[in-house]
Amino acid sequence: MPPYSSKTVDSGHPDIPVDETYVDYDDDDSATYSSGRTLASTITRYRYENGRRYHAFRDGEYYQPNDERQSNYEMIAHHLWLITLDDKLFLSPIENPQRVLDVGTGTGLWAIDMADAFPSADIIGTDLSPTQVTTAPPNIRFEIDDCCSQWTYPENSFDLVHMRSLSGCVSDWAQLYKQCFKHIEPNGYLEHLEFDVRNSANPSSTEYADKLYTQFTNLVCEAGNRLGKEFLIPDRMSSLMKEVGFTDVTEHKFIWPIGPWSSDPKLKEVGRWNQRNWEEGLEAWVLALFTRVMGWSYADVQKFVEDVKKVVRDRNCHYWHEVRVVYGRKPAEPQVVSGGTEGGEF
Numbered sequence: 001m002p003p004y005s006s007k008t009v010d011s012g013h014p015d016i017p018v019d020e021t022y023v024d025y026d027d028d029d030s031a032t033y034s035s036g037r038t039l040a041s042t043i044t045r046y047r048y049e050n051g052r053r054y055h056a057f058r059d060g061e062y063y064q065p066n067d068e069r070q071s072n073y074e075m076i077a078h079h080l081w082l083i084t085l086d087d088k089l090f091l092s093p094i095e096n097p098q099r100v101l102d103v104g105t106g107t108g109l110w111a112i113d114m115a116d117a118f119p120s121a122d123i124i125g126t127d128l129s130p131t132q133v134t135t136a137p138p139n140i141r142f143e144i145d146d147c148c149s150q151w152t153y154p155e156n157s158f159d160l161v162h163m164r165s166l167s168g169c170v171s172d173w174a175q176l177y178k179q180c181f182k183h184i185e186p187n188g189y190l191e192h193l194e195f196d197v198r199n200s201a202n203p204s205s206t207e208y209a210d211k212l213y214t215q216f217t218n219l220v221c222e223a224g225n226r227l228g229k230e231f232l233i234p235d236r237m238s239s240l241m242k243e244v245g246f247t248d249v250t251e252h253k254f255i256w257p258i259g260p261w262s263s264d265p266k267l268k269e270v271g272r273w274n275q276r277n278w279e280e281g282l283e284a285w286v287l288a289l290f291t292r293v294m295g296w297s298y299a300d301v302q303k304f305v306e307d308v309k310k311v312v313r314d315r316n317c318h319y320w321h322e323v324r325v326v327y328g329r330k331p332a333e334p335q336v337v338s339g340g341t342e343g344g345e346f
Contacts, residue, residue, distance in 0.1 A: 042056060042057065043055075043056055043057040043129070043130055043144055044056065044130065046066070047059060049288070049291075050287055050291060050298045050301075052065040052067055052069070052070075052283075052284070052287060052288075053065055053066055053067035054066060054288065055128040055129040057128050057129070057144055057146070058128055058146050060292075061128060061146065061148070061169070062128055062169055063168060063169070063223075063227075063285075063288045063289050063292075064284045064285065064288070065284050065287075065288075066128075066129040066131050069280075069284070070131075070284055071107050071131060072280070073277075073280045073281045073284060074106050074107050074109060075107075075109065076273065076276050076277055076280055076281070077165065077277055077281065078109040078110060079273060080256070080270065080273045080274060080277055081110075081164070081193065083266075083269060083270055083273060084254050084256070084270060084323065085325070089110065089113055089114055089117060090160065090162060090189075090191050090327075091191065091250075091252060091325050091327060092160060092189035092191045092327040092329075093189075094159060094160055094188075094189055096118065096120075096121075097114075097118060097121055097159050097160040098118070098120065098121045098122065098159060099121065099122050099157060099158045099159050099160075099185070100114055100118075100121055100122070100123045100124070100158060100159070100160045100161075100162065101124050101125075101126070101153075101157075101158045101160070101161045101162070101183075102114070102123065102124065102125040102126070102162045102163075103126055103147045103161060103162065103163045103166070103180075104126070104127060104147060104163060104164070104165070104166050104169065105125030105126060105127045105132065105142065106127060106131070106132075106165075107131055107132055107133065108125045108127075108132035108133060108136065108140070108142060110162065110164065111123050111124075111125035111132075111136075111140055111142075112133065112136055112137065112140060114140075114162075115136065115137040115139050115140040116137055118139075119137070119139055120139070121139060122139060123139060123140040123141070124140075124141055124142075124143060125140065125141075125142045125143070126142070126143045126144075126145040126147060127142070127144065127145070128144065128145075128146060129144075130142070130144055147163075147166075147170075147176060147179075148170055148171065148172070148175075148176060150179075151179050151182075151183055153183050154183075155182055155183060156183070156184070156185040156186065156188075157183050157184075157185065158183055158184050158185065158188055159184070159185055159187075159188040159189070160184075160188060160189050160190075160191065161180045161183070161184055161188075161189070161190045161191070162191050163180075163190075163191070163192045163193070164192070164193040164194070165193070165194065165195070166192075166194070166233075167194050167195075167197065167224075167230070167231045167232075167233050167234070168220070168223075168224045168227075168229050168230070168231045168289075169229060170229060170230070170233070171227075171228045171229050173230065173233055173236065173240055174240055174243065174244065177190070177240050177241060177243075177244045177246075178244050180244075181244050181245050181246065181330055184330045185330070186330055186331065186332040186333070187329060187330065187331075187332050188329070188330050189327050189328065189329055189330070190241065190246060190327060190328055190330075191325065191326070191327040192237050192241075192325075192326050192327070193323070193324070193325045193326075194233060194234045194237065194323065194324055195234075195256065195321060195322070195323040195324075196232075196234050196321050196322045196323065196324070197216070197217050197220050197221065197231050197232070197321070198217050198232075198321060198322075199213040199214075199216075199217065199258070199319050199320065199321045200319065200320055200321065200322075201213070201317070201318060201319045201320075202318040206311075206314075206316065206317060208311070209311035209314065209317040209319065212307055212308050212311055213308075213311070213319060215304075216286070216308060219286070219289075219290065219294060220285070220286065220289060222294070223289040223290065223293040223294055224289075226293050226294075227293060234322070234323075234324045237251070237324060237326040238251045238326050241326060241328040242328070245330070245331070246328030246329060246330060247328065247329055247330075247331050248328060248329045249326065249327070249328040250326070250327055250328070251324060251325070251326045252324065252325040252326075253322055253323070253324050254322070254323045254324075254325070255267065255270075255320050255321075255322060255323075256270055256271070256274045256277075256320060256321055256322070256323055257270060257271030257274060257318070257319070257320045258271065258274055258275060258278055258312055258317075258319045258320060258321070259271050259272075259274070259275045259312065259313070259314075259315060259317070259318075259319075260272040260275065261315055261318050271320075275312055275313070278308075278309070278312045279309055279312060279313075282305050282308060282309065282312075283301075283302075283305050286301060286304070286305065287301055290304070
């Protein structure tokens with residue numbers, strides 16, 4: 001199986017007709033396209049801005065870069081999630097998933113681990129950028145796609161759909177969950193993982209640090225609101241899953257200390273990696289949001305990033321934030337209720 005699959009997509013660009021944007025990948029993994037004006041050049045005609053590189057396909061839909069620095073950061077974030085989940089790749093009670101979709105796969109680290117762990121499974125990873133590794137296992141393929149567009153997969157296709165770190169990327173979460181529900185097979189699972197942009201602190205932490213962390217949260221949320229893309233989705237993941245028809249919805253909450261200040265051995269390790277998460281990821285989290293949406297200058301963003309990094313490194317500042325893992329099962333049969341039929345408990 002080649003690492004990229006054939007897929008018809010809408011370019012999202014008014015000058016590129018839909019029928020000129022489908023991808024046909026040969027068995028030798030080289031990409032060929034349907035016209036002289038190729039999607040290959042379109043999706044790699046990246047935006048370069050303030051020293052960082054951003055996706056070209058559906059330009060502006062995602063706020064973080066897709067350059068090598070971001071790829072290195074994603075390794076840190078992936079490791080942090082693995083520590084949090086005790087090296088489990090998912091918490092859904094499914095023993096041997098065979099048809100798996102990883103929505104917003106990034107560089108594909110989770111999808112690749114899944115492909116290695118379940119060699120008989122078919123794994124698909126989708127993203128706006130073709131930044132996935134080229135040495136993926138044979139049972140994985142990557143597709144350039146926008147998860148907020150209409151999905152083209154057959155209904156009841158997957159026994160596990162996985163989404164992680166998509167806060168601020170989706171304008172209609174209910175619609176995305178509905179698409180997941182439609183394309184998950186009966187008794188299959190949706191699992192969604194996010195970290196909360198709000199921070200908490202011990203009373204001994206400084207007023208200056210509290211001001212900066214609060215400013216970070218308020219600015220990020222305000223930028224998301226202006227874009228119509230919600231950052232506080234962790235609060236609604238569980239209820240939204242239930243609303244669209246998932247049953248046995250289960251929510252797990254974990255704490256990520258910012259820095260290795262905890263006396264608990266595991267939390268100390270989590271905090272050590274989360275400090276790196278903040279140090280390596282902070283600029284990417286805020287640079288496009290603050291310059292494009294909030295009207296900041298590049299210099300202002302860099303000053304803010306350095307100020308926040310100082311409190312991130314301060315061992316006297318005991319801050320943490322919450323992360324959530326929510327999963328739900330698509331019922332085997334629809335529940336019959338008065339007034340109609342809908343998915344739910346049975």
